[in-house]
Every structure is written in C-alpha cells, then in structure tokens.
Amino acid sequence: MASYGKILSLLRTSSAGYISGQEISNQLHVSRAAVWKQIKVLRELGFEVESKHSQGYRLLSSPDILLAAEIENELNCSLIGRSVVSFPVIDSTNVQARRLADEGALEGTVVVADQQSAGRGRLGRRWESPFGVNLYCSIILRPDIPVQQAPQLTFLSAVAVAETLNEICNLTAEVKWPNDILVNGAKISGLLNEMSAETEQIHFVILGVGINLNMAADQFPRELNYPVTSVLLATEEKVDRLLFLRTFLQRLDACYAELLTQGFAPVRRRWESLCNVINRQVDVDLGAEVLRGTVVGLDPEGALRLQLENGEIKKILAGDVRPVIT
Amino acid sequence: MASYGKILSLLRTSSAGYISGQEISNQLHVSRAAVWKQIKVLRELGFEVESKHSQGYRLLSSPDILLAAEIENELNCSLIGRSVVSFPVIDSTNVQARRLADEGALEGTVVVADQQSAGRGRLGRRWESPFGVNLYCSIILRPDIPVQQAPQLTFLSAVAVAETLNEICNLTAEVKWPNDILVNGAKISGLLNEMSAETEQIHFVILGVGINLNMAADQFPRELNYPVTSVLLATEEKVDRLLFLRTFLQRLDACYAELLTQGFAPVRRRWESLCNVINRQVDVDLGAEVLRGTVVGLDPEGALRLQLENGEIKKILAGDVRPVIT
CATH class of the missing domain: 3.30.930.10 (Bira Bifunctional Protein; Domain 2)
Known part of the structure; x- marks a missing residue:
C-alpha cells in the first residue's frame, strides 16, 4: 500500500485530536520528512489536513473518493x-x-x-x-x-x-x-x-x-x-x-x-x-416461444433448470424469465 | 478484391501464352493505365511478369505466397x-x-x-x-x-x-x-x-x-x-x-x-x-485420477461423453484421452 494510505488511516483513527509527526513517523517506521511528503500528497488529493505547531496533524475533511x-x-x-x-x-x-x-x-x-x-x-x-x-x-x-x-x-x-x-x-x-x-x-x-x-x-x-x-x-x-x-x-x-x-x-x-x-x-x-423465482411458476421468453414451468435451480453450467408442466426438466441457457402473476 | 488479384487470375488462366493489355482492360473494365499500374504491383510482390511489345503480358513465375x-x-x-x-x-x-x-x-x-x-x-x-x-x-x-x-x-x-x-x-x-x-x-x-x-x-x-x-x-x-x-x-x-x-x-x-x-x-x-476413439476403450487422465471407459460421443457443450464400466455416463470437460492398447 502507498504510505499516504497508512497515514490517512492514522489521521482517521485520531481525528478527534491531533497526532504528531513524530508519532506517525514512529508508528510507520518512516522519517519525519517522508511523513511531511505524504501529507502533501493527501492535500493534493483533496484531503483537508490541518497542521498545528507542537501538536501535529488533524484531518478536517475528506473528499468522497475511493482511494x-x-x-x-x-x-x-x-x-x-x-x-x-x-x-x-x-x-x-x-x-x-x-x-x-x-x-x-x-x-x-x-x-x-x-x-x-x-x-x-x-x-x-x-x-x-x-x-x-x-x-x-x-x-x-x-x-x-x-x-x-x-x-x-x-x-x-x-x-x-x-x-x-x-x-x-x-x-x-x-x-x-x-x-x-x-x-x-x-x-x-x-x-x-x-x-x-x-x-x-x-x-x-x-x-x-x-x-x-x-x-x-x-x-x-x-x-x-x-x-x-x-x-x-x-x-x-x-x-x-x-x-x-x-x-x-x-x-x-x-x-x-x-x-x-x-x-x-x-x-x-x-x-x-x-433467487426471486425459485420454486415459482415462470414464463421464459425464448424469442421464438414462451415456456411455462417452475424454476427448480441452477445446473453446473449456470443454466436455469425449469420443470415443465409435464415434469420434464429443461435447461435454459438464454431467455427472459418472468414470474407468472396468479 | 484488389484489382491485381483479378489480373493475376487472368494471367494464370492464359499462362500458356500472352494476354494483351487491351484484353485485360476489356475484361476487367479498367483503363490500360490501370492495368499497367497493377502489373507493377504484382512485380513488386515477386511475380515475374514478362511484357512483350504487340503480344502483351505473360506470367513466368509466382512467389509462393498467399495473397x-x-x-x-x-x-x-x-x-x-x-x-x-x-x-x-x-x-x-x-x-x-x-x-x-x-x-x-x-x-x-x-x-x-x-x-x-x-x-x-x-x-x-x-x-x-x-x-x-x-x-x-x-x-x-x-x-x-x-x-x-x-x-x-x-x-x-x-x-x-x-x-x-x-x-x-x-x-x-x-x-x-x-x-x-x-x-x-x-x-x-x-x-x-x-x-x-x-x-x-x-x-x-x-x-x-x-x-x-x-x-x-x-x-x-x-x-x-x-x-x-x-x-x-x-x-x-x-x-x-x-x-x-x-x-x-x-x-x-x-x-x-x-x-x-x-x-x-x-x-x-x-x-x-x-473421432479416433469413438466406441473405443480409453483412459482419461484428469490429473487427480484416471477414468477408464468407452467414448460414446460429444454432448452439446462439447464435453466428451464417457461410459464407465458400471454403465454410468460421465461428462469430460478437460483431460487427456488415451486409447487403451489391448
């Protein structure tokens, strides 16, 4: 993971107060200079990080982004x-x-x-x-x-x-x-x-x-x-x-x-x-015909197993499945 | 098709003798200049085309290429x-x-x-x-x-x-x-x-x-x-x-x-x-185990249908099939 991610994580957990550069440096085993550099990266990404002399850093706000x-x-x-x-x-x-x-x-x-x-x-x-x-x-x-x-x-x-x-x-x-x-x-x-x-x-x-x-x-x-x-x-x-x-x-x-x-x-x-239609009666629109039956599950290739009214199990590889409203 | 292909086809069919530029031009409904241009393309591709004054063109040799x-x-x-x-x-x-x-x-x-x-x-x-x-x-x-x-x-x-x-x-x-x-x-x-x-x-x-x-x-x-x-x-x-x-x-x-x-x-x-093993006894090496059976055909997904000695049909999706030498 990029180190600004770890720093961000520390800032988030201590967001109630300040965390000193020295503490971040100790916890992440990096130099104070490296901490400062990554704080700069975070600010460029839109994170608002306050830095207060003798107290350290505090996260004020985060952009809504997935990093x-x-x-x-x-x-x-x-x-x-x-x-x-x-x-x-x-x-x-x-x-x-x-x-x-x-x-x-x-x-x-x-x-x-x-x-x-x-x-x-x-x-x-x-x-x-x-x-x-x-x-x-x-x-x-x-x-x-x-x-x-x-x-x-x-x-x-x-x-x-x-x-x-x-x-x-x-x-x-x-x-x-x-x-x-x-x-x-x-x-x-x-x-x-x-x-x-x-x-x-x-x-x-x-x-x-x-x-x-x-x-x-x-x-x-x-x-x-x-x-x-x-x-x-x-x-x-x-x-x-x-x-x-x-x-x-x-x-x-x-x-x-x-x-x-x-x-x-x-x-x-x-x-x-x-599944929304398991054990329910459905119509399966195959384009050329519509099959009515009961959905009984999936087969190993991901086909829908449809039990027709005569008891036969039909494998559906493609088609539009609609529950029958009774 | 590029027109040099058509010219080549005419040259090949009349390869016993010459075919005049005028005749090519008439048959392909292109100008004499266009014929000359395409003959040049053919020569660049490695075809040896002889041109004789008042007789026309003749194909002497062709490179072994698929055009x-x-x-x-x-x-x-x-x-x-x-x-x-x-x-x-x-x-x-x-x-x-x-x-x-x-x-x-x-x-x-x-x-x-x-x-x-x-x-x-x-x-x-x-x-x-x-x-x-x-x-x-x-x-x-x-x-x-x-x-x-x-x-x-x-x-x-x-x-x-x-x-x-x-x-x-x-x-x-x-x-x-x-x-x-x-x-x-x-x-x-x-x-x-x-x-x-x-x-x-x-x-x-x-x-x-x-x-x-x-x-x-x-x-x-x-x-x-x-x-x-x-x-x-x-x-x-x-x-x-x-x-x-x-x-x-x-x-x-x-x-x-x-x-x-x-x-x-x-x-x-x-x-x-x-198929080289249809209705024959084979060993199918699945890596973890070897199945012996008789190949009875293909299923709609391209799996090999193998009839085991107990009569069960097994679908083989992947594996190495070797005929049993008896």
Whole structure:
C-alpha cells in the first residue's frame, strides 16, 4: 500500500485530536520528512489536513473518493484486492480491467472508479455512472476451471453483491437470473462479466459490478424501461462506500476460495436461496416461444433448470424469465 | 478484391501464352493505365511478369505466397472470407485477428500469413511456423449462441480441417478430442480457438488453424514429445496451399451455416465419425485420477461423453484421452 494510505488511516483513527509527526513517523517506521511528503500528497488529493505547531496533524475533511490505498488498508483478503487500482474518472472499469488483464495483471486485481464516462451494462447498453455516489468496480480472475463453467462466476458475484447489501444495508436483496440484483423488485445492481478464453483454458474473467448506493431519484436516467432503485432510495440512508466495497471484496474473496476448493454447489445453494423465482411458476421468453414451468435451480453450467408442466426438466441457457402473476 | 488479384487470375488462366493489355482492360473494365499500374504491383510482390511489345503480358513465375486477392478470387462463400487479410509475416494470425475483432471487424474476416514469428499453440505453447510451407489462418466469427455452447466451434473447425485433408490430399485424417487432427496417429494440425464474451453474449470467437502441409522432416522442432507429420510427409506429395485454403474455407462456411440453422447435431455426427476413439476403450487422465471407459460421443457443450464400466455416463470437460492398447 502507498504510505499516504497508512497515514490517512492514522489521521482517521485520531481525528478527534491531533497526532504528531513524530508519532506517525514512529508508528510507520518512516522519517519525519517522508511523513511531511505524504501529507502533501493527501492535500493534493483533496484531503483537508490541518497542521498545528507542537501538536501535529488533524484531518478536517475528506473528499468522497475511493482511494486504492484506503481500500487495501485492512482489507485482509487472501486473493481479491492483491492489487487495487483506483481512478476518479475512467471510461469503464471493465475496459480498464481488460487492458490490465491483457498485459498480464495478477489474479485478484481490482479496478475501482468514482465515475465512469462510458460505463457499460449487459448487451452493450449504457450504465449510468455519476460521480461519487455508487460503486463501479471490476475484478480480474484467472480460474483454472473449464470454459463451460465460467458462467458460475456470474452467480458468485451475484451472491457476494446480494449478501453484502443484506448485511451492510439491512435489505432483502434478491438475485434474478442470470445477472441482476433486485430490491423490492427494482434493479439495484447489474453484473457484467467478461471472459477471454481458449478451448482448454480461461485466460481471464472480469467480474464487472455496478451497484446503486447513494444515487438519488433525479440521478437515474429517465428512459429506462424497468424499475430501478438504490440503497439510498430503498433505506433512506446513505451507505459508506468504502465500508461497502471492502465488505463486498471480502465476501467475494471467501466465495471464490470456496468455489475453487468445493466446486459450484455451495455458491449454487446460496444463489438459489436468494433467487426471486425459485420454486415459482415462470414464463421464459425464448424469442421464438414462451415456456411455462417452475424454476427448480441452477445446473453446473449456470443454466436455469425449469420443470415443465409435464415434469420434464429443461435447461435454459438464454431467455427472459418472468414470474407468472396468479 | 484488389484489382491485381483479378489480373493475376487472368494471367494464370492464359499462362500458356500472352494476354494483351487491351484484353485485360476489356475484361476487367479498367483503363490500360490501370492495368499497367497493377502489373507493377504484382512485380513488386515477386511475380515475374514478362511484357512483350504487340503480344502483351505473360506470367513466368509466382512467389509462393498467399495473397488476399487470390484467396478471395472465386471463393464463393456466403460468410467466411467476406474480408481476407494476408501477411507475408506476422506475429500470430490469432493475435492479429483478435486485434481486428476488438476493432469491430466483420464476422467472416480471415487472417492468413505465410509465416508466424510468434505462432502459438494450445495452453500458450509455441507453434512452429516456418515461411511458405504450411497454413496459418484465423477466422473471426460472431455467432449468436450461448457462451456455454462456444466449444461447439472447436469441433466445427476440426471437422472442416479433417474433411479438407481427406478430400484434397486423399488422407484418412482423424480428430482427437478436444482440438487436434491426426494422420496415422501423428499430429498434422492444431486448432486454437479463442473467445471474448460476456455472460449473455459472445463478442467474437477466433478460430485459429495451423495445418502442416508442405513441411519437411527437418523443419519440425526437435523437442516435441508427441508424433507430428505433414501432408508432404504422409503423402510424399506437395499440396497447393491456395487450393487447400480455399477448399477449407468453403467447407468451414458450409459447416458454420449448418450449425447456425440446424444446431450442433450434424457437426457432432461428422466429428464423431472422424473421432479416433469413438466406441473405443480409453483412459482419461484428469490429473487427480484416471477414468477408464468407452467414448460414446460429444454432448452439446462439447464435453466428451464417457461410459464407465458400471454403465454410468460421465461428462469430460478437460483431460487427456488415451486409447487403451489391448
């Protein structure tokens, strides 16, 4: 971690009073001059740091930005977040993650941005990404699993997002096959997983995650043809983006380790327990036809298992699933 | 097609005698000056074109290169080869195809090279790619099929390669799961298919094809730990690379159209009929364990279906398959 992150952490914990340059220097085992240099970096980043002769430094205010150094601090993951790269603005965290992955970035590298100038959702659609209110992040994975099982990772990130929403924001988030997260039936998060692979080997998978955290009603685009929400709208409370992100990355780290050691079953069960239509009657629109049946779960390739009215189990690889309203 | 390709085609068909500039000009509906300009291009490419006053032009010799304009000429495919890009030398046709695909190249674009300076085989291994003797080509596809079914395209290209070898070179090529082509038990061709996809949509698939055509024994690397061959070694005859490539692309075009309209079944049946171990007892090395069983075919995701001795059918997604010698 860059040392300004450690200094920031000390300033935050002692924000009630002053902390002397000598104490920072002792705790971090760096020179007084190095402390002064990093304080300067923090000020350039928009942190207001007061310095008082004979008392030391005090943090007066922080800009609402996600900094790699702060995210990494106390993250304690085994793999996810080995390297964190943060940007105030970037075209798209997925595109940047792909660039890094193509250049050989480590598995577990996380790309975070406060704003995306060209945020993308599924099927090339735009993903609204205003500054400082939401979470836009992409994680590089290099799993040693067959290409056919790569879709499992979509369910992995869906579980990590939904469980983090439920834990941190006290919500009842549901997952919608294949890659949406809903709160009260409205979309709160979208996942855009991308893969580069050859027949026998996955080069990398990018888990792209957009979560509407503190987005206000007037910040949503008007032309959406489906209901959307944010944590702020659903709970009427703002959520700490840094805390949320760290918790999410920790949960993802644990889920991923579980997937690699125990296979898909645990993730699958957790996903199924969060699924909005599990054991419910649905219509699946396949374009050419609409199938009616009951959702009975996921298969190892991430297909939705649909039990038709004649008892036959149908694997759905693509299609639009709508609960039947009776 | 570039017009020097058409002129070349006229020169080739009348190579016994001369063809006048006026006749070329009439047939191609271009000016005499344009004919002269394209003859100059051909000479720069290494074609020896004699020009005799009052008789016209005659092709004396051709360099052994694959030219986009010649490949496209009389290709008559519906999709594959809409655009052909050829290089005397390139790092890797797959890498170049990926660059083009990322930039939005049309489905069906074909990249061909006479030599690869950094040819790659499966799992990042080197693929020996000397100048002018073999076929190195990559085809960009953008199929509207679920990501889980992308491995079907590996079997598609395997069938097209094996059938072309059998048709043009009168060989009995076999396919080895998942992506090798064998002649007399030795590897004659390797396929390296790469994919870029998101959960619900394939961005593109690159079919990478390397076929040892006119490679002599002393051109193979020494350190290979498996048997290899070429058409030249197997038949003691050289094969016309241009004819081979055109036939292969035409066959691939037909197979791909069949896949998109009729699904995987026809390709699967053709692959199974070419498979070196179909209905045979094999050992499948999974790393952690070795399974013995009988190969009974492919499933829709391209997994090998193995019938164990207790009758159970096991889906093999990855592993090394060896026939049991009894």
